Amino acid sequence: MKLEGVEILHIAMPLVGAFRTSFGTEAVRETLLLRAVTDEAEGWGESGASEAPLYSGEHTHGVADVLARHLIPALAAAPDLDAHSVAPALSAFKENRLAKAALETAILDADLKARGIPLSYALGAVRRSVASGVSVGIADSIPDLLDTVDGYLADGYLRIKLKIEPGWDVEPVRAVRERFGDIVLQVDANASYERSDIDDLLALDDFDLSLVEQPLPADDLLGHAMLGRRLATPICLDESIVSARAAATAIELGACRIVNIKAGRVGGYLEARRIHDVCAAHGVPVWCGGMLETGVGRAANVALAALPGFTLPGDTSASERYFAEDITEPFRLVDGHLAVPTGPGIGVSPDPDALARFTVSRQWVPVR
Numbered sequence: 001m002k003l004e005g006v007e008i009l010h011i012a013m014p015l016v017g018a019f020r021t022s023f024g025t026e027a028v029r030e031t032l033l034l035r036a037v038t039d040e041a042e043g044w045g046e047s048g049a050s051e052a053p054l055y056s057g058e059h060t061h062g063v064a065d066v067l068a069r070h071l072i073p074a075l076a077a078a079p080d081l082d083a084h085s086v087a088p089a090l091s092a093f094k095e096n097r098l099a100k101a102a103l104e105t106a107i108l109d110a111d112l113k114a115r116g117i118p119l120s121y122a123l124g125a126v127r128r129s130v131a132s133g134v135s136v137g138i139a140d141s142i143p144d145l146l147d148t149v150d151g152y153l154a155d156g157y158l159r160i161k162l163k164i165e166p167g168w169d170v171e172p173v174r175a176v177r178e179r180f181g182d183i184v185l186q187v188d189a190n191a192s193y194e195r196s197d198i199d200d201l202l203a204l205d206d207f208d209l210s211l212v213e214q215p216l217p218a219d220d221l222l223g224h225a226m227l228g229r230r231l232a233t234p235i236c237l238d239e240s241i242v243s244a245r246a247a248a249t250a251i252e253l254g255a256c257r258i259v260n261i262k263a264g265r266v267g268g269y270l271e272a273r274r275i276h277d278v279c280a281a282h283g284v285p286v287w288c289g290g291m292l293e294t295g296v297g298r299a300a301n302v303a304l305a306a307l308p309g310f311t312l313p314g315d316t317s318a319s320e321r322y323f324a325e326d327i328t329e330p331f332r333l334v335d336g337h338l339a340v341p342t343g344p345g346i347g348v349s350p351d352p353d354a355l356a357r358f359t360v361s362r363q364w365v366p367v368r
């Protein structure tokens with residue numbers, strides 16, 4: 001397969017409601033889509049980046065810049081490009097995992113579309129639909145939070161994840177547990193606590209949570225291991241797990257008992273599958289995270305979540321949880337599950353009209 005060029009599209013999509021986390025509030029999803037054009041097929045990828053570097057150090061304009069100046073040109077040298085040669089061709093460039101993931105996914109989609117193979121099959125999926133949970137942002141008040149959770153339970157979501165931060169933890173968790181009883185409930189702190197906040201974290205043990213996600217900073221594996229010796233609730237890591245090596249280290253250190261896998265955070269779906277494999281070998285359950293993806297990124301996440309080790313419901317919510325209108329056919333929740341796409345590659349492509357309406361700017365990067 002010969003890569004002819006990659007189009008970088010900046011998109012802005014209004015969210016159905018503002019999404020608040022410990023690191024900020026988003027009312028519009030601003031991110032990048034990539035369209036890889038090869039001599040055999042076109043492929044699509046989505047970067048998990050946001051306008052500001054608040055979840056990780058990457059951001060949309062930086063991702064577009066490193067793609068155009070460094071990553072896309074580095075693929076020109078690859079004589080016979082396929083999905084598996086992308087990461088080796090980019091390995092000299094440090095970090096920039098969201099950028100690498102978007103590019104590898106676009107090439108992977110083109111490669112699989114050319115071969116007529118669904119991404120789910122290429123990754124080793126064993127399910128035709130995936131159990132879905134929903135991530136609930138920090139609310140203005142407890143009554144507002146209870147109304148929001150009530151709506152998601154009525155939609156059929158199989159588990160609820162509450163975003164927490166210091167000052168918004170025990171009270172909202174208690175309120176949701178008391179009101180809704182025996183639901184599957186977990187929390188995500190996005191690294192907003194310090195080791196000295198241990199009493200606040202230990203207080204969460206009263207609520208029978210499935211897991212506490214990333215309480216401490218990404219680089220504090222030792223702190224998570226120390227916390228894990230005192231906390232009965234399993235610790236799940238998100239931001240800390242940037243590679244299969246990081247996963248192996250965290251598991252060996254006892255820093256987590258569960259792993260959240262987001263392909264963007266780890267540099268792509270192929271590395272995500274290796275993390276799945278490392279975790280499976282250690283008996284560590286994994287689940288599929290989310291980064292407010294459009295239908296393009298959501299399609300690939302659902303394929304990944306169909307692998308055998310994904311035994312917990314993911315942040316693989318329906319399109320309508322985030323967007324009134326998606327750029328692909330919307331993903332719909334049926335009995336708490338999303339159907340795994342069956343078409344070649346990621347199984348979807350953006351609708352040209354919808355894409356045109358949400359595109360802020362586009363840049364064609366030729367490869368010669």
Ligand code: NPQ
Nearest residue numbers: 019026050055135289290291292315
């Ligand atoms: C998480 N995702 O598990 C992330 C955080 C995240 C669904 O909770 C814009 C606004 C981009 C909020 C990317 C969920 C984001 C965002 C990631 C939140 O930690």
Ligand code: MG
Nearest residue numbers: 188190213238
């Ligand atoms: Mg998280």
